[in-house]
Amino acid sequence: MxxxxxxxxxxxxxxxxxxxxxxxxxxxxxxxxxxxxxxxxxxxxxxxxxxxxxxxxxxxxxxxxxxxxxxxxxxxxxxxxxxxxxxxxxxxxxxxxxxxxxxxxxxxxxxxxxxxxxxxxxxxxxxxxxxxxxxxxxxxxxxxxxxxxxxxxxxxxxxxxxxxxxxxxxxxxxxxxxxxxxxxxxxxxxxxxxxxxxxxxxxxxxxxxxxxxxxxxxxxxxxxxxxxxxxxxxxxxxxxxxxxPLKNYTHNTEYHLPIRPSPNLPNDKSINLYPSLGLFEGTNVNAGRGTEFQFQRYGASFINPSAYDFTYVPKPNFGSKYPKEEGKTCYGKDLSNSPQLQRVTLAWLIDAYKNTTDKSKFFLTDSFTKHSGTEKLQQQIEAGLSEEAIKKTWQADLDAFRKIRIKYLMYD
The missing domain is CATH 3.40.50.12170 (Uncharacterised protein PF07075, DUF1343)
Structure with missing residues (x-):
């Protein structure tokens, strides 16, 4: 042409x-x-x-x-x-x-x-x-x-x-x-x-x-x-x-998504917290589905109520016809005003597990393994390892991936 x-x-x-x-x-x-x-x-x-x-x-x-x-x-x-x-x-x-x-x-x-x-x-x-x-x-x-x-x-x-x-x-x-x-x-x-x-x-x-x-x-x-x-x-x-390609873009460019990319990622905060709170998808803990704060809170009825002062009740809504813990009072944390993250954090996952009254209810083992990509993470959390100790075990793989990744980057 x-x-x-x-x-x-x-x-x-x-x-x-x-x-x-x-x-x-x-x-x-x-x-x-x-x-x-x-x-x-x-x-x-x-x-x-x-x-x-x-x-x-x-x-x-x-x-x-x-x-x-x-x-x-x-x-x-x-x-x-x-x-x-x-x-x-x-x-x-x-x-x-x-x-x-x-x-x-x-x-x-x-x-x-x-x-x-x-x-x-x-x-x-x-x-x-x-x-x-x-x-x-x-x-x-x-x-x-x-x-x-x-x-x-x-x-x-x-x-x-x-x-x-x-x-x-x-x-x-x-x-x-x-x-x-x-x-x-x-x-x-x-x-x-x-x-x-x-x-x-x-x-x-x-x-x-x-x-x-x-x-x-x-x-x-x-x-x-x-x-x-x-x-x-x-x-x-x-x-x-x-x-x-994109124009006027780097990997550090802050970018607001004008359209929600999927029903349960309604805003910038949910997208920022998704890497960390998305791991709850492999558990029985609710991560905000069935509320208007998807992936900005977590909680469950089987978490010790004395450990938290925040509660909510998931109900069917747009994007979640059958949310986990539907109709139950969930004890957990509201993260909608938490600081912006530039990393994956396990703090909330570990915290929720520690405060679960019946730990047999926490993990959906097959689903959690598929989400995390490894059996090790569930085993490490169950064994009581700290976030710092767990993240140290990721470093060799992350370093190897960065060497591969750099070959294909189109933007600074």
Whole structure:
């Protein structure tokens, strides 16, 4: 495509964006929800997400049969709100054939772990193919007739957050079928550090498909390059990938996510605490699901009430139809005003375990092993090791990973 054609396509896109009201996320009343359809000016003035760099990827989609892996975060930003990537590409007459939907679905409304069904998008009429239902990897039949797959999903940089697993399986399927993958990069709000236990190969699952630390400090585009470069795809195949980069971004850039990346990460605080409080997902302790402060508190009915002065009662709500400890008074801690973290902390997990009245109720052993990536962490906590002692056992693996990671970093 010549320069004039690129200019016309890009100009048309921005005319459409500025003239439309956008495809705004469904509003859910939440007094603690800082994520809105209004994009903060500091974000617009600095970081440019790859989806906004239309001139770099429109020529790669022209006259191609396209599938898009997307959810509610797959948007092009403008000064007032945003327009969904799928809507914009259709308006530009890009031949979008289908949408692949990850965990939580295309519009981001399904519970964690809830099966996402195939169907039709009510707005566009496009076929929706679930990657969190009967199959988590696109089948050969589902990829048949496609020329290119476009991947654009906001990640939060935590290994058990399943979108990087979806990325890996999409890359594997496309490598097998010789279909190129274009990845539109987005900031990782937990990209400034590397920490946590490293996944052991024998425990890999959809909650962690590669031997990386709990927090890996990479954007989703950088991680895609690592999957290829380290031969981590099935059969050691390499996918034909093109990563459209971010602009004005470093790993230390503070970035507010204007759209909640999943139902139970409603704001910046929850995203910052998620690496640490997410480990409670492998226990019977409630981590705020069923409240408006998801991943900003923890508690359980079986924790000693004399140890805490904070209580709450989880109830079914948006994003959690059946929360742990539903309808029970939970004793625990409110962390919604805690300081910003630049590390994984085990302090709250250890504290909750120590104050559990019946320790046989605490761990969901198989789930905890899948979340932590190792059997050792549960054993260490049960043995009474301190946080400092436990974290020392992570260091050799973290140092080894940092040496691998540095080869694939695209940003300072």
């Amino acid at each position: 010549g320069f004039l054609s690129i200019f016309k396509s890009t100009f048309l896109l921005w005319v459409l964006i500025l003239s439309s009201c956008g495809n705004k996320m469904t509003s859910h009343k939440n007094t603690n929800d800082s994520i809105t359809a209004q994009v903060p000016e500091p974000v617009l003035a600095t970081v440019v997400v790859a989806a906004n760099s239309t001139a770099e990827y429109l020529p790669l989609l022209k006259n191609k049969k396209v599938a898009i892996v997307a959810n509610q975060t797959s948007v092009i930003f403008k000064k007032q709100g945003y327009t969904h990537l799928v809507d914009s590409l259709l308006a530009l007459q890009i031949d979008v054939k289908k949408v692949f939907a990850p965990e939580h679905g295309f519009r981001g409304e399904a519970d964690a772990g809830e099966v996402v069904k195939d169907g039709l998008d009510t707005k566009t009429g496009l076929p929706l193919i679930s990657l969190y239902g009967k199959n988590k990897k696109p089948s050969d039949e589902q990829l048949q007739g496609l020329d290119v797959v476009l991947f654009d999903i906001q990640d939060v940089g935590v290994r058990f957050y399943t979108y990087i697993a979806t990325l890996q399986l999409v890359m594997e399927a496309c490598a097998k079928n010789n279909i190129p993958v274009i990845i539109l990069d987005r900031p990782n709000p937990n990209a400034s550090y590397v920490d946590g236990p490293t996944m052991e190969a024998k425990h890999t699952s959809f909650l962690g498909m590669t031997t990386i630390p709990l927090v890996y400090g990479m954007t989703i585009g950088e991680y895609a390059q690592m999957l290829n470069g380290e031969n981590w795809l099935e059969g050691k195949k390499k996918a034909d990938i093109t990563v459209i």
